[in-house]
Amino acid sequence: MSRLPRLHSSPTQPTAGPSGPTLKRKAAEEDDEARDQPRKLPAIGARDRPSRTLQPSRTTPNLAKSSSSSLTTSGPKPAPTTKLTVPRAPNLTTRHTRGTSAPPATRPAAPPARPRAVSGRSGSSDDKRFSQLQTQLTSLESARAADAARLAQDMEAERAKVAELQANHAALSRELVAARNHELNQRRELVHFSDEIEMLKKKHAREVMDLEMDVKQKAREAREVSEDLRLCRGDLEREREAVNALKATLAMQSTAHLTLTTQNQLLQAQVEAQTREIAQLTAKLEEAERMVEEMRQEVRDGEIVRRKLHNMVQELKGNIRVFCRVRPVLPSDSDEEAKITFPDKREHKEIVLESSSESATGQERKEVYNFGFDKVFEPRATQAEVFEEISQLAQSCTDGYNVCIFAYGQTGSGKSYTMEGGPTEQDAGMIPRAVDQVFRVAEQMKSKGWEYTMEGQFLEIYNETINDLLGAHDFDKKKHEIKHDARTGTTRVTDLTVVPLHSAAQVRALLQLAQKRRSVAATLVNERSSRSHSVFTLRIRGACPGAKEECEGSLNLVDLAGSERLNVSFANGAERERVKETQSINKSLSALGDVIAALGERGAGGAGAEGKHIPYRNSKLTYLLQNSLSGNSKTLMFLNLSPLASHLNESLTSLRFATKVNNTTIGTAKKQARTS
Numbered sequence: 295m296s297r298l299p300r301l302h303s304s305p306t307q308p309t310a311g312p313s314g315p316t317l318k319r320k321a322a323e324e325d326d327e328a329r330d331q332p333r334k335l336p337a338i339g340a341r342d343r344p345s346r347t348l349q350p351s352r353t354t355p356n357l358a359k360s361s362s363s364s365l366t367t368s369g370p371k372p373a374p375t376t377k378l379t380v381p382r383a384p385n386l387t388t389r390h391t392r393g394t395s396a397p398p399a400t401r402p403a404a405p406p407a408r409p410r411a412v413s414g415r416s417g418s419s420d421d422k423r424f425s426q427l428q429t430q431l432t433s434l435e436s437a438r439a440a441d442a443a444r445l446a447q448d449m450e451a452e453r454a455k456v457a458e459l460q461a462n463h464a465a466l467s468r469e470l471v472a473a474r475n476h477e478l479n480q481r482r483e484l485v486h487f488s489d490e491i492e493m494l495k496k497k498h499a500r501e502v503m504d505l506e507m508d509v510k511q512k513a514r515e516a517r518e519v520s521e522d523l524r525l526c527r528g529d530l531e532r533e534r535e536a537v538n539a540l541k542a543t544l545a546m547q548s549t550a551h552l553t554l555t556t557q558n559q560l561l562q563a564q565v566e567a568q569t570r571e572i573a574q575l576t577a578k579l580e581e582a583e584r585m586v587e588e589m590r591q592e593v594r595d596g597e598i599v600r601r602k603l604h605n606m607v608q609e610l611k612g613n614i615r616v617f618c619r620v621r622p623v624l625p626s627d628s629d630e631e632a633k634i635t636f637p638d639k640r641e642h643k644e645i646v647l648e649s650s651s652e653s654a655t656g657q658e659r660k661e662v663y664n665f666g667f668d669k670v671f672e673p674r675a676t677q678a679e680v681f682e683e684i685s686q687l688a689q690s691c692t693d694g695y696n697v698c699i700f701a702y703g704q705t706g707s708g709k710s711y712t713m714e715g716g717p718t719e720q721d722a723g724m725i726p727r728a729v730d731q732v733f734r735v736a737e738q739m740k741s742k743g744w745e746y747t748m749e750g751q752f753l754e755i756y757n758e759t760i761n762d763l764l765g766a767h768d769f770d771k772k773k774h775e776i777k778h779d780a781r782t783g784t785t786r787v788t789d790l791t792v793v794p795l796h797s798a799a800q801v802r803a804l805l806q807l808a809q810k811r812r813s814v815a816a817t818l819v820n821e822r823s824s825r826s827h828s829v830f831t832l833r834i835r836g837a838c839p840g841a842k843e844e845c846e847g848s849l850n851l852v853d854l855a856g857s858e859r860l861n862v863s864f865a866n867g868a869e870r871e872r873v874k875e876t877q878s879i880n881k882s883l884s885a886l887g888d889v890i891a892a893l894g895e896r897g898a899g900g901a902g903a904e905g906k907h908i909p910y911r912n913s914k915l916t917y918l919l920q921n922s923l924s925g926n927s928k929t930l931m932f933l934n935l936s937p938l939a940s941h942l943n944e945s946l947t948s949l950r951f952a953t954k955v956n957n958t959t960i961g962t963a964k965k966q967a968r969t970s
């Protein structure tokens with residue numbers, strides 16, 4: 295390893311690297327080069343071994359001296375031989391020796407040939423010259439002989455030197471071989487170290503790479519860790535805040551806990567006191583409950599008594615009662631107002647109509663018609679005031695009685711207004727108010743142990759045909775029949791829609807639906823509501839498990855068709871249809887009159903009164919209302935009157951019919967009640 299710096303610092307050795315030749319290859323190349331140029335090896339060896347220099351022979355200066363002297367005299371001057379070339383010395387010496395010891399035979403013969411050719415051109419000068427040359431030649435020959443002798447001596451000396459040089463050469467060759475071997479070893483070592491260095495470099499590069507990756511990985515991890523640290527710090531900060539908040543809350547809670555503990559102790563003391571109080575109160579409550587039960591029983595007994603008394607009052611009022619109502623003059627009315635007065639300001643039971651006519655003598659004849667009914671309502675009477683008078687009947691209905699309220703009067707006299715009313719709450723008529731009342735009473739009766747279920751149906755009788763106003767089908771499609779149950783005193787109409795009723799609002803919606811269907815069915819010549827009877831029936835079933843009592847009542851609210859007489863003499867076309875309607879209306883209304891008259895006769899007693907036939911079957915209306923008119927019902931008739939003078943005659947006819955009804959006694963209504 296100590297030699298590594300030298301290898302790196304050498305200018306001839308390229309540094310190892312991925313692009314340049316490797317040290318090993320370089321050494322191999324140098325080795326090959328050395329083999330190709332063996333003469334340079336001593337120089338390499340000399341470089342490796344600087345201390346060893348080649349020593350010149352002791353005889354060399356002599357040789358150089360002799361050669362120089364011989365050349366100076368006999369040929370061109372030889373090149374200086376200060377640098378001794380060891381291998382040539384023997385060859386030179388050998389040639390030199392051969393030249394001197396055995397000179398070629400041709401060389402001495404050449405000079406005589408040239409004088410021969412010259413002597414041919416000039417005689418004496420040539421001879422002279424020839425003799426000079428002969429002289430020179432002789433001197434030269436002698437000089438040459440001397441030189442030869444001297445050269446022979448030199449040769450001997452040179453040979454000795456050559457032998458010495460050869461010995462030196464052999465020694466040097468051995469040294470060279472040793473140097474080569476050494477160099478080879480060095481090269482091997484060099485290659486080995488180069489390989490080692492290469493491996494170390496690769497290992498180092500790998501380690502560096504690994505370390506770099508490690509560094510990157512660590513840097514990444516460090517970044518992640520610092521990010522985590524930052525987040526953790528944030529979390530920590532928040533947690534600290536939360537902990538601080540919790541500490542504050544805890545402090546508050548501790549205070550609150552202390553307060554509550556104190557309060558709790560106080561409350562426990564109170565609870566104990568109250569427990570004692572409760573025990574006392576429980577005893578009192580049990581006593582009170584016992585008393586309540588006793589009072590409930592009293593209420594139930596009182597209710598039975600009230601019903602009996604209520605019924606007695608209704609009976610005293612008469613089973614068919616008649617209320618007369620005169621509508622106000624409307625802005626649309628163009629006719630003169632009739633003279634109608636109401637003299638009974640206290641009980642409101644009288645109505646007086648006055649008419650004036652001219653007698654045959656031209657005198658004014660005044661006629662006064664006085665009528666009395668159960669109640670007479672002036673035009674200014676409100677719907678609420680009218681209903682107040684009939685609310686008792688709605689009460690009877692929940693008590694298990696059949697109640698029938700119908701409106702009678704000519705077209706436009708206010709029947710529909712009285713029964714159904716207008717759109718506002720204030721204008722609501724008898725049907726919605728009666729239904730409200732029934733639901734209200736049913737609710738009140740709950741506290742007395744009564745539970746009610748209700749159902750409703752709505753039909754019209756048009757031209758003696760029953761139509762279902764709550765049905766899903768068109769009018770006049772289904773045939774409906776009226777069925778009476780003599781045993782229960784109830785009436786059913788076949789295939790009629792019966793709707794369970796749960797609230798007064800639902801009943802109002804049903805009434806609106808029915809009204810819409812009637813207006814859809816109306817034509818130009820046929821104001822259907824005026825030309826048909828409509829009957830809304832509310833059936834109520836009540837049960838009082840405590841009293842082991844059940845009851846079933848019904849409320850029939852009837853809006854009759856207009857009762858005016860029509861001149862039918864010359865009817866044709868559309869009028870003929872109207873005549874048919876009027877005839878059927880008249881038929882049913884006169885049938886109603888007949889039924890009431892027959893009932894009156896039977897009620898009045900007399901011969902054959904008991905077995906008097908009541909012609910209920912003469913019209914659909916009377917047959918439907920049979921149970922309501924036969925004494926098994928509390929019946930109320932509204933007589934609606936027009937205030938106009940032009941309607942006076944119709945009003946008088948209606949008043950007479952109503953008086954007949956009012957005077958009729960139809961028997962005593964029976965309560966539809968069962969006890970179990």
Ligand SMILES: Nc1ncnc2c1ncn2[C@@H]1O[C@H](COP(=O)(O)OP(=O)(O)OP(=O)(O)O)[C@@H](O)[C@H]1O
Nearest residue numbers: 621622704705706707708709710711823824855856
């Ligand atoms: N007491 C009243 N107060 C105010 N307006 C009334 C009163 N009675 C009736 N009317 C009005 O008189 C008009 C006719 O009344 P209504 O339609 O009730 O008569 P009707 O006898 O039912 O007629 P129809 O037989 O043709 O059905 C309606 O516009 C109604 O609002």
